[in-house]
Amino acid sequence: MKKIIVACGAGIATSTVALRKLQDGMEARGKADAVKFTQTSLAELPSTVGGHDLIVTTAQGGSGYGIPVISGLGLITGIGVEKVIDDVIKTLEL
């Protein structure tokens, strides 16, 4: 089981949408059971990131706290959802 943390500005709006799309995408590929999600805000990220395998964020840049980071912008703009899902699967070696 891999753990993904999804972060956006306030931890309530765009991350909710991003998380939903990510979930749907993983389900479509039959990998839904292989991942677990946490939702957080950028401000809380440093304290909540521990124990996760991947960060998906809707904000630009930012350090990875030692774990891989994937930009979730594609998820929320709707352009490139598939690519993000591909990246997640590749990065987590699912």
Place this chain on the structure above:
Amino acid sequence: MVNFSDRQKKILSLLLKSDDYIKSDYIAGELVISTKTVQREIKSINMLLTELEANNIESSRGKGYAIPLESKKTIQLIFKDYEDKDALIPNMQQARIEWIIRKLAVLSMEEKEYTLERFADELFVSLTTLKKDMNSVKEILQSYSIQLAKVSNKGLRLKGEEKNIRQLIVDYLVLEQSELHLEKIFSMSYTDKVFVEEIVIRNIRKYHIPITDIGFRNLIIHVEIAISRLKLANTSINQKITNIEEKSVEYDCAKSIAEEIESKIHLQIPENEVVNIYLHLLGQKRMLIREEPSSHEIKRAESGLIEKVLVEINEMYQLDFRQDEILKNGLLLHLESALHRIRLNMPINNELIEEIKTNYPFPMQLAKLLASSLEKAFEIKIDLNEVGFLTLHFCGALERANSIQSNKEIRAVVVCTTGLGTSVLLKAKLQSKIHSKIKVVGVYALYQLEDIDFTTIDIIITTVPLPKKYSIPDVVITPIVSDIDIKKVQDFITYGADEFSIADLFYEDLFFEELNCTTKNECLSVMTEKLLHLGFIDQKCQESIFAREEMATTEIGNGVCVPHNMEGNVFRSSISVGIVKDPILWEVGKVQLIMMVIIDKHTIREYTDLFLEIYEKIDFQYKVDKFIKQKSFQYLKKIFN
């Protein structure tokens, strides 16, 4: 009585102004006298001070003169003989202007006049400077409809309607000066003052006219001014005798006060002054009395209007004050005097106005709503001070609405299918974990529910989903009562039973069907300014919306973005919707539909669900397109219902 000469007063004035020693050269230079004279004058001042049992002016070789701290007050008091609290000669223009107006007001109480030269002399300024100041003075006087008249070659005095001159006296002398000082200005002896106060108190008690302490002070001051002015020849107020209810207690009271004063201090009080007292009795701020919300005929109009506004508030903000009798009576009572004030153009000063503005923007918005209705209905103009007072009534109402919600004890019935044993345990657990807020009034089996009268019950807590909906809400929990279960029940207690509907968050005022903006920030500005203006959010919240956008874009695809708040105060949760005329580049892509979600996280639970729900409405381009094409608030309400 100790009398200082003008020169001595000037020296004292200079010394009072300084916290340090002043050299005699300086004093000599200011007064254009020799240092020898200064020394002599100081000597005679000290003799007078000794007579007054005040500490003498200290002198120190090489440093000069100073008034010892403990004597400053005494000397300042002596200066009330000098007629202005500005024994300290004002040296800033603004201060001088006020000084001149106060001086003119004082002079009008004494029927004296000053020449320009004398003003210049006392202020230590040149005639040219003084004339410049005088222009500003005239402007201020103009706002009271008072002119400066020249009395042959004796000097200037105020000329205008008595009513206006009195208003000026109140504003410039009463509000600014200490009581001590007033005694000197008003030509009334101490005993007369006591008489007047006693007469007024007795009469307002006798006629049961409830006014506040502030109102009482105001009234006394107006009566005292009236008496002082009457003692001068021909300065009775020229009050138009209209709008008088001769049968009212206020009028009876005014008459009674006037009669008693007449006999006590032998002064003829004309009818006009009685009317004046009457008007002030009407206009003073009322104290809230619990008994008899008396139903005058005239009140009907206001009463109906208040009801109408409360209905409006309920529709606009989903805040129901319609049953709040305290609010309604409070407003009625307040308006009774406030409307008199407003109609008679008796401005009132609200010292709290700035605090009210910053701390209670939302209640203020409600008060403005009422004020504008009043303005329309009665063709009057209500200033911000008055709106401030109305605001306080709404603050109280909001407070009451909140406390009802938070103090309420929730009455629950527990439904349990597995047997009595579990249900008893369940009841015990619920009560021990949330005992202060919940009362389990009974434990039932599913089939028994049909026989229960739910009128006094708030919630059904059940371990199995109920086969049908009852008239009250239900919460399904597990028989073991986990922490999640407790949270569910607590949520119900905190947020109430109301099924939360997104549709309630939309307001017609917050629907921007055609935003003519070209940049992201422009859009945000337009929309947040409106929120601010409506009193829904504070400035900090507004800033956080921009800050959030800085942090990361809030676009969620299909040309939609969802800006939202992070910090600050949300006084009312809302979703503003904006349709941009031509799609603009947001951050990553083009945006045409802005759904600004402003949520008070304390009052709305499941706010992440809320975003999902919004997302579901716009997750395909065709949905967004349809919405943009419709451009209608009704459609918006419909799709979210």
